[in-house]
Each structure stands twice: as structure tokens, then as C-alpha cells.
Amino acid sequence: MSIILSSETRVIVQGITGHQGTHQAGAMLDFGTKVVAGVTPGKGGERVKGVPVFNSMRDAVSSTSANASIVFVPARFAMDAVLEAIDAGIETIAVITEKIPIRDSMEFIQYARIKGSRIIGPNCPGIASPGLSKVGIMPNAIFSRGRVGVVSRSGTLTYEIVNALTEAGIGQSTCIGIGGDPVIGTSFVEVLRLFEEDKDTDSVVLVGEIGGTAEEEAARFIGDHMSKPVFAYIAGRTAPPGKRMGHAGAIIARNMGTAQSKIDSLTEAGARIASVPQEIPRLIEKEC
């Protein structure tokens, strides 16, 4: 298996006719993802990269029995697109779009809870299980199939780390970027729980960053519930307080969310901490 995705995951690309949507649809197909449909209102009947385009999620789902979607729709229209996916019964919705108003994210995440959909993101690179499926925008070349699970709040930093793993001969079961916004649909803790239960995952890499308390909550879960080894890197040790470091979520406010607090909690929970990204593969090699 792997978590969340399988080789049978059937994916709709929401916003497939846009520049990014088209490019990433192609990259997902190259990865082996079953991209079964695209949706762009008013463009129904077209084809993009050989994939049929529909006017609505409802049409796309009833024609293709898709169960996952990836959202490239611009921020102002993203909430509507996500709600449409939820109402169409999509189980897993990866929201790539950045700069979505927090209120919108909050509402579609809560609505997804009512309807039983899983939101990944927003402002995230999605999810990939090498050899099975990718519902995301990570470069295909960085992956190799293996037994390490990767969960991260970051995008390119994850690529960096996954790439380093692959170069070190360490393959991945599933890599998931949960997103850098203050409010996100799938938390570290939820992903850790899935990895802990996953038969195809032996150990987990957690990539955190300053801001919020998600890493501290992850540490609590690791300490209480995880038997598999966890390797962690926290970005932003040298970041000054009060400054928003790129991600809307990456800010040390009122002495909360410092890298040190996260590193301390994770260390106490038994996780191994890397001080730079490229140290992660070395730690895994030593441990496993």
C-alpha cells in the first residue's frame, strides 16, 4: 500500500486548462497517476494531454468515477472549486493553490469534515507514492520507491530532502506536503498516524518549520503512539521573531513557534534531529 493513495486512485485536475494545471497533469501522467479527467467551467469537451475536460466536478465524477482531485484554481475561486469537489464526493483533495484567504480554507476544511473528504493543503505540493500515484506537483525525478515516509510543511525543501534520500539510495513509501498556511486540512499528527499503521512504511521523515505548534503536537503523538523511528528537520533556526518567513504560517509570534521549542519537543519524544536537510539520509543510514 502506502498512505492515502493507491495505484487505483483516479484523479481529476481542477483547473486543468491553466498553465500550471496542464503542465502538472502531464507530469502526473508521466509519474503513472491515473489522471482520468480535468475540470474547467466552460471548457467541457476539450482534451488536455489526452485527458477529457468537463464543465463540472459532478459531470467529471459521474463519467469517470474519480475519487481524488488536485486543485490549481486561482485563490479567489479555490473555495468554490474545493466545495464542488467535496459535494461531488471526492475523497482526497490536494489543494495546491496558494494565497487562499484563511477564512475560506477554514470553511472548506470544516465542510470536508462533514462530508468525509480529506483536504491536503492548501498551499502545498500534494502527495506522491513512488511507483503508485502522484497527486501533486513534486518533480518526478526526485523519487524512488522504498520504505521511508516523508511528511513536510514545505514544498521545495521537501524536494531537496527527498532528492537527498534518493541519491543516498533510500526510497520512499509516500511523501506528503501538508502545506505552509496557518490553517491546513491534514495535520502532521494525522499523517504520522497513517504512517504508523502503514505496512509499507518503516520510518518517517518529518520536515517542520517555525510557527505554530504543529511540530510540538506531532512530538506528543510520536512520544505516545509511534513505534517507528522518526527523523526530523526544522527549518528556521536562525529566523528572527516577528517576521513572516515566506509562508503565511512561518512566523515566530509572542515567543511561540520557535525552532528550538520544536526541536526540544521532538528530541524528547525520541525523534532524531538533523541540523541541515542533507543530514537526514545520514541519520537514517546510521539508525536503520
Added chain:
Amino acid sequence: MSIILSSETRVIVQGITGHQGTHQAGAMLDFGTKVVAGVTPGKGGERVKGVPVFNSMRDAVSSTSANASIVFVPARFAMDAVLEAIDAGIETIAVITEKIPIRDSMEFIQYARIKGSRIIGPNCPGIASPGLSKVGIMPNAIFSRGRVGVVSRSGTLTYEIVNALTEAGIGQSTCIGIGGDPVIGTSFVEVLRLFEEDKDTDSVVLVGEIGGTAEEEAARFIGDHMSKPVFAYIAGRTAPPGKRMGHAGAIIARNMGTAQSKIDSLTEAGARIASVPQEIPRLIEKEC
């Protein structure tokens, strides 16, 4: 076990200082229910039937670790009381109050879904597992411990049938009245699923009535998923179309919701149908 309740269920009575709240708190205590607290705003510090009263659900839960509540609060304030119970983390909330606006019920039921609470009702007699606990208003005397599960849209009609079972020497595992309103928190199907999984339930009595399609949906579930025998009675065979028969939900509208449609679906699904309530014990005796 039994479903939903256990002997460890810790119950708060919301509206305990009212006439019905006080009376029923006493009856639940007599039944053996762990009634650990009551809530009436402004009456904190009092005691009713020996049970401490709190001003808020939050106070009551933090003092007593309650995990269930029963709501006797008048219709206009019921929504607030239910939301308060949900926010206080109550798992099972039996809403006895009748005449709650549909919009209010709809909203607190949807909110409960977000927070993972179970709503029973509204406009229902609650739930009882003889020998274990009762979070409801059914007369104590009608019950006897046994292995038949009872689920019903009705109140007194359920008493009638449970009483008949007891008189025939057939005990009950759990009896649950899901309520007579058009929109309710726990459906026939959900209860049937729980009974099917319950080791202490051998067979199920389903008491339906005209209106809606809940019995048809139950029939589909019975046909597809139930191995345990189901005995059903549907009230309202002689009810004329277009008239609201007491319950807000009991109305044959636009040829939907007739007793015949329900009886046909249930028969087809393999359920045994009683033509009058008192036939139920006879059918069970014959079958089991």
C-alpha cells in the same frame, strides 16, 4: 455490551430543574443510570435528586467527566443547549425536546458531525439498555434484559411493543427511539449497523411509520448487510394522504412515504412484518 450506552455512561441532564427534567432524572437514577450532573444556567450549586447542578456544560463536564447528555430544554433554547453539549465534548446527546425548528435541528446535527458527537432525536424518547443505562424517558417498568434490539421512530408505540416483548418473556439488549421529526440525528440505518455488529443483540425489531423514506433505506441496508433477523411494524397503514399524523414527519406527501411502500421494501429485504404491534412477540417466538 449493547449499543451506544454502557454501564459506565456518565450522563448530564440538560434542563434538570424543569418539571420533566427533574422527574426523568429520578427515573433514570432508578433505572441505574449514572446521572452525574444537571445543567441549568443560573442554578449552579443546587442539587436535584441528589445530583449536582451546574451553570454550564463546560463546568459540568470538567467536574464529572460526563460523556452523554439528555436535553429537556424548551424548543426555543434547545439548539443552544445542544451546541453547548457538542462544544463540551459530549459523545452522545439524546434530544427529547419536541417542536424544535427543523432548521435548528439540521444545524446542530451537522455541527455534531464536525465535532464527532452523536445526536439521538430530536423529539424522541431516548435510548435504554436494560440493566446498564437509560438516557431517555421510557417507563422503566416495560424493560427486561435480553437479546432483542429495538429501534423506532415512535415514543409510546415503542413502549407498547417493548412492554409486549417483556410480557412475552423476550428481553431487550438496547431500545432506541430515533424520533418522529423530518430531520433526525441518528437514522434507522446507523442503528441497524450497530445492532448487526453488537455481540449482545440476536435480532432486531424495527418500528416505522408513514412519511419519508427512512424505512425504505433501512430495508436496503437490511437486504444488503444484515445477517440478523429483523421484525418490523409500520404504523399508519390506514392513514390518509396529505394529513400530518401527529408527528411532523408522519405525512404521506406526493405518493411518497406510504405504509405499503415501506412494508413491501422491508418484506423484500427479508424482514418479517407484523400487522399490529402485539404481533411482534409472536413473530419472534416463531422465528427464533
Added chain:
Amino acid sequence: MKLQEHRAKRLLESYGIAVPEGYLIRNEGEVLPVTDPVVLKAQVLSGGRGKAGGVRLASSLEEARNAAKDIFGLTISGYRPKEILVETEVDIDREIYLSIVIDRSAGLPLLLLSTEGGVEIETVPEEKIGRWHIHPFVGVKDFMVRGMIERLGLEGRSKKEFDRMVRALWILFYEMDCELAEINPLVLAEEGEIVAADAKVTVNDDALWRHPELSDAEEELTQLETEAREKDIAFVQLEGDIGVIANGAGLTMATLDNLSLHGGRGGVFLDLGGTDDPKKVEDALELMLKASPKVILLNIFGGMTRCDSVASGVLAVKKRLGISVPLVTRIRGTNEKLGRDMLSEAGVIALGSLDEACRKASEIGGS
């Protein structure tokens, strides 16, 4: 509570939904001079108004007066129209069906849309009906409206008008605690205008306290129905001779069903609700006597109250008003033997079994 058409339309208008120009008359003398053709519509709540002759066209003052006179003379489903809505006829380009109802299975409002308007939705083939659940927490969203507009094939102004209208209808449905808000037909008129040519709105009775502005709405209740409502008793007039009083909707229906097995036919359905409060039993008995059934069957399954208290209540009514019709009772619960004895001594038939009581009442009531 079903609203009269004119009232429903006034409500739609207050939410910005266009309705035909019109006015209400209470007698034919109030018809105004006719310039454009008008339609006169009897203001009654029951269906089948058209078939009963309650809707008439007129293109002159005289025609309109005659039509009004005719309509005021009708009896539609037992009710004489007190008011007629006189409206300017709308130029119809297309007719659409649009409604929002409570979908009980999902526990959510459901919007129904059909390109075939002006006919009963029940007669429209399933595949022609579009359905959208509207979640109260998120409301009508853009993607839904896009789907509706695509289904209807609207363009230009009518597209914009429909968009605005459908969102307004949802707000109305939500704010007014509706069980049903139906526009049928919704007319696409000239130049893309969209007009609600007929409207049915039902407001949830349990939410009427939130809508005091509806307190004067007419409901076409009989004297007994009004009295029952005041006493918080569910009253339904049936075709038979046996007056059934029971506590709880399910139990009352089950009693009627049981009667039918013995050839008895219910004439009045009186449900006290879940209560066994003796005061309410008394109220119900009084009400039932006014409905003059051939026999009364009282079936109480006691919970909170002792049976002897219920029996005392029955006997009090008997003493106060006298009960000339036979009264069959079946009361279960605490002290039921005592209650039965009290009733028997006073000449009331008191039985323990529901089936026996139903048989007895059926025998007396005949068929």
C-alpha cells in the same frame, strides 16, 4: 404553515424576486379597469385549484367581474375562496420549475430544477430534474449556479437574473424557516426577465415564533382544528365513525390500523403527543365529543402519570359534560388495574388489551 399564493409572492418580492403585477380583491366589485389581459386566481391552499375552475383569464372589466363572481361562488376542496389575486398576464417565453425542499434522507435542503415548468414535478421524468443539496453552513455556491444555468441553457440577462434569483430564494428559504419554497412556473419572459408566476411557500410550524409577521396569515382551519391547535393536540378528520384518542403519533396510528383489522374505521385522529397528562386527556375528550363520533376509543400508554389519575380525569369529563356515545378505554401503566376498576364501575368499557379494545370499538362503531 402553507402561505396563500398572494402572501408567498409578497414574500418573494421582499427578497427581490420578480412576481407579476397584481392586487387582491375580496369581492367582484373591487376589480379594477382592465387594460392588458389579466388572470384571476382563487386564493385557496388546497391543490387542484385550476381544475376546480379557480383560475380564469379575462381581457375586459366585464369579463373579469364575471370571472370573479364565478370564482367566489366555487367550493374548492371544501373551502370557499375569500380572496382572488388579479394579476397581469405574463408573456411566457419559457417555463421552468424551481423549488427548495427539506430532503429528509440527507437532512438537508434540496434544490430541484426542471426545464419542464408549469406541470406538477411528480409528472416530470426523473432524468429531467436537476438536484443540488444546499448545505446551510455554506449556502448556494457558484458551481451550483453554473450547473443550473448550464442545465437551463441560459445566456445574457436571464443568466444574471437567474443567478440573483436562485440565491435570493435560498436566503428566503433559510431565513423564513421554510419546508418548501416552490416557484412553478418560473417564467422566462421577454428580454431575459425572470418572473415567479406561481409560488408555494410552507413555513415550518415549529419555527413560527421566529416569524411574528406571519401571525395573521390565513390557514383554512375548521373550528375543531383551530381548537385542537390551541390545545396543542394533533387533530385529523377521517372518514369513519370511531373517534380515536391516544398519546403519541405512532400509537394513535397503530390504534387506527388495529381497528381496521376488525372492520372499524377511524373518524377522528386525536394525538396528545408523548404526554399522558390527565388534563390533556380531558381536553382531548371534550374536543372529541364536539366531533360527534359514534364511539370513542381512548388508548393511553402511561409513562409519567399513574393510570388512576388518567381514569379520574376521564370520569371528571363524564360527570361534567356527560358522554352519550360509548367510550372504550384501554389504559396501560402504573396502577392500571385500579384505573380500569374505577372506569368500569362508572360504566366505561375498560380493557387491558389493545386488540380487544379495538375489536370492541369496531363492533360498536360498525363499519
Added chain:
Amino acid sequence: MKLQEHRAKRLLESYGIAVPEGYLIRNEGEVLPVTDPVVLKAQVLSGGRGKAGGVRLASSLEEARNAAKDIFGLTISGYRPKEILVETEVDIDREIYLSIVIDRSAGLPLLLLSTEGGVEIETVPEEKIGRWHIHPFVGVKDFMVRGMIERLGLEGRSKKEFDRMVRALWILFYEMDCELAEINPLVLAEEGEIVAADAKVTVNDDALWRHPELSDAEEELTQLETEAREKDIAFVQLEGDIGVIANGAGLTMATLDNLSLHGGRGGVFLDLGGTDDPKKVEDALELMLKASPKVILLNIFGGMTRCDSVASGVLAVKKRLGISVPLVTRIRGTNEKLGRDMLSEAGVIALGSLDEACRKASEIGGS
């Protein structure tokens, strides 16, 4: 976007929340005659305004003018106040702390209430703070307000005022897409009146398009920050000498962290976001040059774009503007060898390993 106090208060007022009477001045000549004592408050966004002397009392016109003059002469966290809010002093009976923030763990708004107002909430003991999550789908409910009123021990008029006020604050928070709406202190004044004596409101930047009325709000940005915002680049001024450009917030932070291992200190943080668009890399380089770091470290992990395209972009800027400071690059992705070769040939330091690049930049940048 943080709003200036006077702007936040105008917003509160528009939602029906009482604020002290006051007016804004841009120079000391605008001070009006003083009848009751007034307080003059520098309008700056950074904290520590009080300690820096930015808040002054005055009870005569002369005092007020002098205070204003003093305040306009201050530099508070590097910023000179352009405006002063002059307010009538409020008679304080009690001070309360009230705020709504986004609780990231729950993903929901969280209302914080403390009986200890007028001090930083961080200094208040945990047990004195009451917390209520407000779900956007249900809003502030009666039971919450009851709990707050109980905690504060309010009675009579102040109870009613608080009830109205707290609901208004939530509506403001929701409708205005706030990340923070803080009233500290919330003052219980004479006769049960409730007044927001100070207010901090932060509106979610990503939702500003919904609030065009805020487009003229002042933000205290430097020239470079303004330019970065226009180009949609995250720009943070740091203390060191090394200008870091990377794509992605996490990667940029990781680069800074890695630098520190080699003794290097970041001077500018430029995050392109998740993109590797060569045009944006060019924009970032141009912006970085204006910030005059001692050395520039460019770290791009390519996804969509080929490394040779990124390299071409870098070389184009170099050609166009000339880059006098050393430029260390580390570009990974498709065609990375080609890209590195192109850069090396043009005299740019091009490395494959992040750690090596960081070491190199640190060596050049010194410490």
C-alpha cells in the same frame, strides 16, 4: 495587514462597538482646545509604543501641543509617527482583555477573555484566561456569552452591552477576514458603558482583495519591501551580510540555517515562493542588488523549469545590470550540469551541493 489604531477603532465603531471620542492630527498645530483631559497616541504599528514615549497625557492645549511635538519627534522601532490619535480620556472602572485570533491547532477562531486587561496577554496566568472556539458555521452562541459574563461577573447594563459587543466583534472578525481582533483594554466605564480603549486588528493579507476599503491603509513598508510585495516576493531584512534568494519558504530558511553552520549570517531573505520561473529569479536578483549585500547566494531547486533556463535568466541580469558582488549559485533539477557550466563560464560560482554553496558564501561574506 496590521491596521493603525485609529483605523481599527473606526472599524470597531462601524460595527457598533464604542470607542473613545477622538481625532487624528498630522502636526501639533492641529490639536484642538482641551476641555477634558486627553491622551495622545502615536499611530505606529510596532509594539512598545508606550515605553518609547509614544503615549502621553495632557490636560491643557499647551500640554497637548508639547506632547504632540515630542511624539512627532520620536523614532519608534525605526519608524517616525506621521499621525497622532488624540482621545478623551476614559473613566476606567475595570479593564478587561478580549480578543479573537486564529487558533492554528484547531483551525478555528478562538476568543480569549481575561479579567486582567491593560497588560500583555502573554503575562497573564493561564488560569485567568477564558477560551472559546467560535465555529464559523455557528458563530457566537448564547451559552458562550453566558460563560463570559459569568467569568467577568457582569450585571445590568454592562452585561447587555458586553453581549452586544462580543457578538459584534465576532461579526467584524469574520466579515473582515481578520487574523487578530484584540481589544486591550476593554474598559468598563461609568454606568455600565463598555468602551474599546485600544484596539489591534490584523487582516489576512490573502483576503485583502475582498476589502478594497483598506487599500489606502498605511503599512510602514520600506522601499524594498514595497517593491518585493509588488513582485510577489517574500522579503525579510535580516542582520547579516549574505543575501539569500531561494524558491520556497522552507528552503530559504534551510539555506539560512545552513549558512549559520559555517559562520555565515543572512542579511536578506528573498523567497520566490514555490516557483522556479526564470523571470521571477531575475526580479529577485534585481531586488537583491538594491539591498547591497556583501555576497548573494542563489539556491534554486527546480521543478517545472530547466536549470539552463534559470541560468540564462541569471546571466541576463548580470549582463544588463552588472553584478559587482560575488554571486554563489546552487541550482538543482533538470539539465543542472548544463546550467552550472553556463554560469561557471560567465564567472559565477556554481555549485551542486547546498552545504558547499553555504560554506562558500559564508567564506566570502565573513561573519
